[in-house]
Amino acid sequence: DSGVTQTPKHLITATGQRVTLRCSPRSGDLSVYWYQQSLDQGLQFLIQYYNGEERAKGNILERFSAQQFPDLHSELNLSSLELGDSALYFCASSPRRNSGANVLTFGAGSRLTVL
Amino acid sequence: AQSVTQPDIHITVSEGASLELRCNYSYGATPYLFWYVQSPGQGLQLLLKYFSGDTLVQGIKGFEAEFKRSQSSFNLRKPSVHWSDAAEYFCAVGLNYGGSQGNLIFGKGTKLSVKP
Numbered sequence: 173d174s175g176v177t178q179t180p181k182h183l184i185t186a187t188g189q190r191v192t193l194r195c196s197p198r199s200g201d202l203s204v205y206w207y208q209q210s211l212d213q214g215l216q217f218l219i220q221y222y223n224g225e226e227r228a229k230g231n232i233l234e235r236f237s238a239q240q241f242p243d244l245h246s247e248l249n250l251s252s253l254e255l256g257d258s259a260l261y262f263c264a265s266s267p268r269r270n271s272g273a274n275v276l277t278f279g280a281g282s283r284l285t286v287l
Numbered sequence: 288a289q290s291v292t293q294p295d296i297h298i299t300v301s302e303g304a305s306l307e308l309r310c311n312y313s314y315g316a317t318p319y320l321f322w323y324v325q326s327p328g329q330g331l332q333l334l335l336k337y338f339s340g341d342t343l344v345q346g347i348k349g350f351e352a353e354f355k356r357s358q359s360s361f362n363l364r365k366p367s368v369h370w371s372d373a374a375e376y377f378c379a380v381g382l383n384y385g386g387s388q389g390n391l392i393f394g395k396g397t398k399l400s401v402k403p
Contacts, residue, residue, distance in 0.1 A: 174330060205389065214396060215377065217389030230387050262330060272319040272381030273338055274390050278330035 175199065176279035178263050184285045190251040193282045197244055197265030203227065204246040205266070205276060206238055210259040221246055253286045260284075289314045291380050293394035300368050301402045308363040308397050310378030319381030320361040321391070322352055326374045334376075337361065348372070373401045 175198035185191055197204050206218040208231075217230035221240035232238075235253075240246040250257060260283050264276040290313045300306050312318055319338050323331040335346025342354040352363045361378060378394040 174332070215393040217391070220389060228386065228389055230389050272383040272390055274381060275333060275336065276391055278332070280330045
């Protein structure tokens with residue numbers, strides 16, 4: 173157990189639908205990161221939050237949004253889902269805000285299947 | 288732009304044989320370097336990291352990696368592979384100001400299969 177909790181583990185939904193993925197960071201970590209892992213794109217950075225504020229934004233589609241709450245958990249909202257959104261979505265956390273020396277601790281991922 | 292290249296998509300080794308997974312990076316300064324492992328159905332777990340100092344770093348599960356500045360490489364090695372090492376291995380570069388790439392840039396990964 174890495175200490176980073178992601179729910180749900182698996183999710184199957186239909187095109188056009190909206191889903192929410194949830195992440196609880198490791199105790200004491202203030203930064204939360206979201207990554208998308210697909211066979212063709214590999215691990216893609218989506219977005220980072222630090223202590224409730226957006227810190228960096230990567231290849232996140234406009235149909236996707238995220239937030240980090242006061243208790244530091246984070247949610248990734250995916251809407252108007254398309255077949256190509258099927259992927260493994262990872263959440264990671266780290267203690268620091270913006271450092272290349274950040275050691276990220278990853279959750280087990282949420283596997284999204286869009287039919 | 289900064290990047291990480293793992294030239295081998297898939298490697299198969301026999302149990303007990305030695306292993307070397309290659310990683311090359313493109314970055315102007317001395318980077319922070321990481322190797323992560325992803326077992327089937329699991330998240331990524333940190334194997335080892337290099338920040339500075341001794342260029343040969345030891346990690347968990349008997350893995351080690353060597354930073355070679357002249358070759359912009361950070362290859363992962365293990366002297367004797369166990370069947371439980373079958374997984375996907377990711378090399379990553381940490382950036383202080385990654386911008387839209389984030390702080391951690393990953394290679395595409397190398398999938399390791401172990402033959403009995």
